[in-house]
Amino acid sequence: MSRSETLFANAQKHIPGGVNSPVRAFKSVGGTPLFFKHAEGAYVTDEDDKRYVDYVGSWGPMILGHSHPDVLDAVRQQLQHGLSYGAPTAMETEMADLVCSIVPSMEMVRMVSSGTEATMSAIRLARGFTGRDSIIKFEGCYHGHSDSLLVKAGSGALTQGVPSSAGVPAAFAKHTLTLPFNDIGAVEQMLSEVGQDVACIIVEPVAGNMNCVPPARVSSKACASSATSMAWC
C-alpha cells in the first residue's frame, strides 16, 4: 500500500469521504487521492516522495508557483507580530488601495475569508440595495456553496452528478433563476418577463467550474448592456 492509500483509509474514519472538499476525493476519475506534503515552484510532492508538475495550483491561487520566497518572507515577517487582532490594520488599507488601483471598477472593497463568503455577501448586498429577491445565475457556474448559489452549480457539485444540493429549501431555491451560459437571448427574454424582480445577475465571466468555457463575446457585452439599461429601474 502506498502512503497516500494508507492516509486516505485513515482519513475516512473521522472526515466524511476523507476530504475537506469533495473534488479532492478523486470520485470522478477513480483511484486514491494523492496526499501532498510539499510544494515548490511548478511542482508538488506527494507522501510517497513522487514529484508532479502541478496544473491545479491549489485551484487557482498559486499563480506565482508554490512557495515563492518573497511571499513566504512576507508571511514570516508578519508572524513575529501575531496571527490575528480582530481590529483594523494598516495592511488592510494597503490591500484595498491596491485592489482598487488594479481593478478600476472597484471603488470600495470589503475583505472576507473565502470566495463563498464574497459571493454570498455580494448577493445579499445586491438584494439589500435593490429591495428585490430574485437572482439570475447560469447553469454550470459555481459561486461557492451558499444556499442561493447551489442551484445548477458546477465544480464539485457537477463532478458528483448532482448539480443542485440537498438541504437547500425550495423556498430559497425559487429565488434563483438559472439560464444557459453564453445565451444572451435567454437573458433578455427572462429580463423582459421578470426584470422588475431581479436583484442581480451573477456570472463567471469565464466559466471555470464546468471545465473552462470563455464567454461568447457578444454575450458578455450584451449582458452588461442589458444589465446597465435595466439598472436602477
Place this chain on the structure above:
Amino acid sequence: MVLIFDEVMTGFRVALGGAQAHYGVTPDLSTFGKIIGGGMPVGCFGGKRDIMQHIAPLGPVYQAGTLSGNPLAMAAGLTTLRLISRPGFHAELTDYTTRLLDGLQQRADAAGIPFVTTQAGGMFGLYFSGADDIVTFDDVMGSDADLFKRFFHLMLEGGVYLAPSAFEAGFTSIAHATPS
C-alpha cells in the same frame, strides 16, 4: 439590477485586471478570491461606491467576519499582487499556457484523437471532443469523460498532476513558464 462578475477564479489571472479588463466589460460589483490571498484564505467583494455604502457599518446590509482581513493572509496576498503587477507577467503566463495547449493539440492530432482546448490567459480547458469549439454547457457535457479519466491517470503516472475531474479548469503559474 446589479451585474456581479464572480472573478474568484479569473481575477488577477486572465489578465492583471481580471476578465473585466480582458473582455472590456464593467460590472457593478465583483468578487475575488484565490490569488488575492496568495494561498491563504482570503476573498473580497466590492465595486460601485453608492452600492458598497449600503454595507454595515455605513448601511443596513449586515456583513462581518472574525478573521476578515487577517494579517498573515494580507501579507501573502499583498506580496502576491505586487509581484504579479510587474509588466509582462500576464503575457508570459498566457504565452506559456498557449504553448502547452498547442503541444497537447499536436500530439492528440497526430494520434488521431478528437481533442479541443480552451484558454483564457493562465487558465485552460481540455476536452476529448470532436466539437469545433466549446461554447455551451451541452458542449462541455458532450466531451468524453471516460477518455479524460484514462488520460488523467496516465498523466499522473508520468508525473503530471491535472485537476481530478473532467469538469474543472486547469491553472498555470509563472514558475511553469520560467523553469529554474
